[in-house]
Amino acid sequence: MxxxxxxxxxxxxxxxxxxxxxxDVFAELPAREVADRLKRLVGPDLPADVRATADPFDVLEYAWSCGPNTAHVVERQLSRLEGEAVSQIAxxxxxxxxxxxxxxxxxxxxxxxxxxxxxxxxxxxxxxxxxxxxxxxxxxxxxxxxxxxxxxxxxxxxxxxxxxxxxxxxxxxxxxxxxxxxxxxxxxxxxxxxxxxxxxxxxxxxxxxxxxxxxxxxxx
Ligand SMILES: [Mg+2]
Structure with a gap:
């Protein structure tokens, strides 16, 4: 190197x-909480790995696999939550x-x-x-x-x-x-x-x- x-x-x-x-974007608003809030937008019937994930980007990826409209809704909400998250950190x-x-x-x-x-x-x-x-x-x-x-x-x-x-x-x-x-x-x-x-x-x-x-x- x-x-x-x-x-x-x-x-x-x-x-x-x-x-x-x-x-550290999710230091105050934890990534798991953000992921869970996004999961609710996608629906109750989530695959086990998506249900378990603490990573908002895993939920976005799954939403994309459901179709562009679902992904759009999830992405907008993720963007809002990221805005909320960074307003709380230094x-x-x-x-x-x-x-x-x-x-x-x-x-x-x-x-x-x-x-x-x-x-x-x-x-x-x-x-x-x-x-x-x-x-x-x-x-x-x-x-x-x-x-x-x-x-x-x-x-x-x-x-x-x-x-x-x-x-x-x-x-x-x-x-x-x-x-x-x-x-x-x-x-x-x-x-x-x-x-x-x-x-x-x-x-x-x-x-x-x-x-x-x-x-x-x-x-x-
Ligand atoms: Mg990084």
């Missing part, structure tokens, strides 16, 4: 995952400083996230990060196939910047971030704050692995 500072120095554009690196320690430092060093920063564009935008506004974050490439449709690990959101970010894959790096805390980056031909830095996450992320072979967002500072 490459040294993370060397890797960043070679790049112009930072693609940053939202849930995890920037904030940025992860060091996240604001890191984003500001990158912007000051001349990187463009794009949030690339499976969370809704609206929720992310309102969070960035509240914490005065809209100037440092060039764009948001995030969920804007009810089709879960457009989300990471699919490279669509990363490719959209590159298109908007007129950037080539070699100029970009994706930083995220899940395997989906690493896989989406690889599918787009973009380097990836995995953020693993616990030993369990470190093991899971190492297994998908990111270009670099860090345990703290602070490891990505002073790297320009």
């Amino acid at each position: 490459t040294g993370v500072k060397e890797l960043l120095q070679e790049k112009d554009h930072v693609f940053l995952d939202f849930d995890g690196p920037v904030c 940025p992860a320690p060091g996240a604001q400083e890191t984003i500001r430092e990158w912007a000051a060093q001349g990187f463009t920063v794009t949030i690339v996230s499976n969370n809704s564009v609206d929720a992310i935008r309102s969070f960035l506004t509240v914490y005065e990060l809209t100037e440092q974050v060039r764009r948001i490439s995030a969920r804007s449709t009810s089709d879960p196939g457009q989300l990471k690990p699919n490279p669509t959101l990363i490719e959209a970010a590159m298109r908007a910047l007129g950037a080539s894959p070699g100029q970009c790096v994706m930083i995220g805390d899940s395997a989906a971030d690493v896989l989406a980056a690889r599918a787009a031909g973009v380097a990836s830095v995995a953020l693993a704050v616990t030993p369990t996450k470190r093991e899971a992320l190492a297994s998908v072979d990111p270009d670099a692995l860090v345990s703290d967002l602070a490891d990505l500072r002073s790297a320009g």
Whole structure:
């Protein structure tokens, strides 16, 4: 694996995952509660794995399999609940400083996230990060196939910047971030704050692995 500072120095554009690196979206409004509220919109006859899941995105995926109308209703409600969730939380320690430092060093920063564009935008506004974050490439449709690990959101970010894959790096805390980056031909830095996450992320072979967002500072 490459040294993370060397890797960043070679790049112009930072693609940053939202849930995890920037904030813990469901810290106050738990993901399980959100998932359960979405399940009620889909109906009583859910498959056992959907009934059991605590992941709102599993419910969205199931809703999509039921048809675009169901998926639309679930996605809109998920977006509202994400908005509610992020209104109750603060940025992860060091996240604001890191984003500001990158912007000051001349990187463009794009949030690339499976969370809704609206929720992310309102969070960035509240914490005065809209100037440092060039764009948001995030969920804007009810089709879960457009989300990471699919490279669509990363490719959209590159298109908007007129950037080539070699100029970009994706930083995220899940395997989906690493896989989406690889599918787009973009380097990836995995953020693993616990030993369990470190093991899971190492297994998908990111270009670099860090345990703290602070490891990505002073790297320009
Ligand atoms: Mg994440």
